[in-house]
Amino acid sequence: NSNGIDLNRNYPDPFGTDPLDTIQRENQLMIDYVNQHHFLLSANLHGGSEVLNYPWDSFTSWNRPHEDRNWWINVSRRFVDTCRLYDPSIFTDVCDEGYIAGGDWYVIHNGRQDYMNYYHGIHEITMEVSGSKKLSSEELVQYWNIQSHSLINYIKEVFTMPQDIAID
Numbered sequence: 001n002s003n004g005i006d007l008n009r010n011y012p013d014p015f016g017t018d019p020l021d022t023i024q025r026e027n028q029l030m031i032d033y034v035n036q037h038h039f040l041l042s043a044n045l046h047g048g049s050e051v052l053n054y055p056w057d058s059f060t061s062w063n064r065p066h067e068d069r070n071w072w073i074n075v076s077r078r079f080v081d082t083c084r085l086y087d088p089s090i091f092t093d094v095c096d097e098g099y100i101a102g103g104d105w106y107v108i109h110n111g112r113q114d115y116m117n118y119y120h121g122i123h124e125i126t127m128e129v130s131g132s133k134k135l136s137s138e139e140l141v142q143y144w145n146i147q148s149h150s151l152i153n154y155i156k157e158v159f160t161m162p163q164d165i166a167i168d
Contacts, residue, residue, distance in 0.1 A: 001027060008046075011108045015058050015117035018109035030112075039122045041158045047130040051094035052076040057111045058103035065101070065153050068123065068162050073099070075157050076125070082150040090146055090148055093131055102126065125154075125159060 001009055001024055010027050012020060017149070034114055054072035056064055066072060076099030081093045084098075091098030094105060101112060116124040 009108060011110050011112050011115035012119070013058070013110045014114055015109075017058060020110060027112075031115075034116070034120055034121050034122070037122070039116075040161060041155070042116060042122050042124040043154060044124065045127045045129050046058070047128065047133045047135065049128040050091045050131050051096050051105065051128045052079055052091070052096070052099035052125055053102045053105055054112070055102060055113055055117045057108045057114050057126075060103040060107065061101040063103070067103040069101070071099075071160070071162055072123075072125070075154070075160070078157075079127075082153060083147050086146040088147070094128075110131065110147055110167060130150065 003024065004022050007024060007026055010020065010024050010050065011031070012023070012165070015139060022136070041103050054076060056068075058064075080098035083090050101109075111126075113124050116122040120147045129147060130139075131137070135143060
C-alpha cells in the first residue's frame with residue numbers, strides 16, 4: 001500500500017507467532033466488514049503462480065494439518081480438474097496436483113487466509129490464478145474462459161462444507 005506495507009501479511013496472526021504493530025486501514029476495513037456479515041466460504045485471488053493454496057499458511061501440514069484438510073483437497077482437486085478440461089497445462093508450476101497446503105509451499109504469518117479461517121470460521125482459500133503478477137487486458141479473457149467454470153463451482157462448494165460449521 002502507500003505506506004509500504006504488504007497487505008497480504010497484515011492480519012492478526014491467530015497463532016501468535018508474529019504480532020502486528022499496526023493493522024493497515026485497508027485490512028481493518030475488511031475485518032470490520034467480515035465482523036458485520038457471516039460468510040461461510042471465501043477466496044482471495046492472486047497472481048504470480050498457478051496453484052490453489054489451502055490452510056494453514058502458518059504451519060506445514062506435517063506440523064498442524066487443517067481439520068478439514070480432506071475437504072480442502074477434494075474442493076481443490078475439483079477446481080483444478082475443471083480448469084484442466086479447458087487448458088491441461090494450467091496449475092502445474094508449483095506442484096503437479098495444482099493445489100497444496102499453504103505452509104507446505106512456504107510458511108507465512110499474518111496472512112488473511114489463516115485469519116479468516118481461524119477467527120471467523122470462514123473456509124477461505126488462496127487462489128494463485130496466473131503465473132503473471134499483472135495480466136494484460138487481452139489475457140483476462142483467456143484466463144476467465146479457462147477458470148470461470150471452476151470459480152462458479154467453487155461458490156457452490158458452500159453446499160459440500162463440513163457439517164460442524166455453525167450457520168447463523
